[in-house]
Amino acid sequence: MKGKNPLRRQERDDGQTLWIQEVFYTLQGEGPYSGQPSVFVRTCGCNLRCYWCDTDFESSTWRPSLEDLLQAIDAVCPAFCDLIVITGGEPFRQNIGPLVETLLTRGKRVQIETNGTLWLDLPLSDRLTIVCSPKTSSLHPKLVPRISAYKYVVAAGDADPQDGLPINSTQKQDAEMRLFRHDGHVGAIYVMPRDDNDEVLNRRNRDFCAELALQHGYRLCLQTHKLLNLR
Numbered sequence: 445m446k447g448k449n450p451l452r453r454q455e456r457d458d459g460q461t462l463w464i465q466e467v468f469y470t471l472q473g474e475g476p477y478s479g480q481p482s483v484f485v486r487t488c489g490c491n492l493r494c495y496w497c498d499t500d501f502e503s504s505t506w507r508p509s510l511e512d513l514l515q516a517i518d519a520v521c522p523a524f525c526d527l528i529v530i531t532g533g534e535p536f537r538q539n540i541g542p543l544v545e546t547l548l549t550r551g552k553r554v555q556i557e558t559n560g561t562l563w564l565d566l567p568l569s570d571r572l573t574i575v576c577s578p579k580t581s582s583l584h585p586k587l588v589p590r591i592s593a594y595k596y597v598v599a600a601g602d603a604d605p606q607d608g609l610p611i612n613s614t615q616k617q618d619a620e621m622r623l624f625r626h627d628g629h630v631g632a633i634y635v636m637p638r639d640d641n642d643e644v645l646n647r648r649n650r651d652f653c654a655e656l657a658l659q660h661g662y663r664l665c666l667q668t669h670k671l672l673n674l675r
């Protein structure tokens with residue numbers, strides 16, 4: 445199913461039941477919280493279809509109530525772990541508002557991994573971090589001011605020489621698309637080598653991203669969970 449998922453629209457419901465692929469305890473392998481112990485909540489379905497997507501988010505039949513989902517998180521979350529990462533699929537496709545609010549109320553930090561194309565009214569909190577990995581030429585305008593960090597997936601050669609960011613489509617192989625840039629962004633920009641499931645290509649992608657970081661001042665992140673064979 446990877447890279448061949450159906451395109452699913454955003455659902456507008458009360459968020460009291462969510463379609464969830466998995467809940468698991470691991471080390472955050474990407475972005476600003478890399479290396480931190482965290483519980484991942486992987487939501488199902490996505491509104492995009494990146495041809496190189498590395499994730500299965502369509503094979504679950506689990507639709508827990510909010511209460512059951514919170515219990516599932518508690519069941520795998522050590523007392524010292526306060527970081528919950530909500531990812532997917534595309535997490536903004538479902539109403540994760542009640543989940544986020546409850547986790548924040550319980551004193552957790554919440555980090556969301558999103559493609560940036562959808563919006564959901566979420567509470568303002570210094571314990572809520574939204575990391576956007578752009579896949580399209582435009583993002584939802586209401587989300588952009590809430591984005592703490594950008595994390596671009598980059599393959600060797602796929603970068604504008606001017607700013608070192610991707611200029612090829614994520615949705616269609618061998619097609620051009622200049623991915624979104626936020627000129628006013630003052631936070632971190634991460635470049636992350638695309639995993640092409642091939643050690644030679646992946647080595648090239650890693651070296652290319654290291655060069656981009658050195659040339660443009662970006663931060664390099666390496667999906668360390670894959671290096672460690674962690675989920």
Ligand SMILES: C[S@@+](CC[C@H](N)C(=O)[O-])C[C@H]1O[C@@H](n2cnc3c(N)ncnc32)[C@H](O)[C@@H]1O
Pocket residue numbers: 490496497498499531532533534535557558559576577579595597636637638639640667
């Ligand atoms: C599976 S996505 C889910 C969250 C959200 N839909 C998004 O794209 O940010 C989680 C992260 O994995 C990254 N990702 C997906 N496939 C990848 C691949 N083949 N190589 C490197 N990163 C990948 C995405 O860019 C995103 O940062």
Ligand SMILES: Nc1nc2[nH]cc(C(=O)O)c2c(=O)[nH]1
Pocket residue numbers: 470471472473474499531532557669674675
């Ligand atoms: N360990 C680990 N870290 C991650 N960071 C972002 C992930 C994702 O799939 O959203 C991910 C993941 O799948 N596993």
Ligand code: SF4
Pocket residue numbers: 490491492493494497498499532533534559579
């Ligand atoms: S937006 Fe994220 S989850 Fe959806 S296909 Fe792309 S990488 Fe995969």
Ligand SMILES: [Mg+2]
Pocket residue numbers: 499
């Ligand atoms: Mg992943």
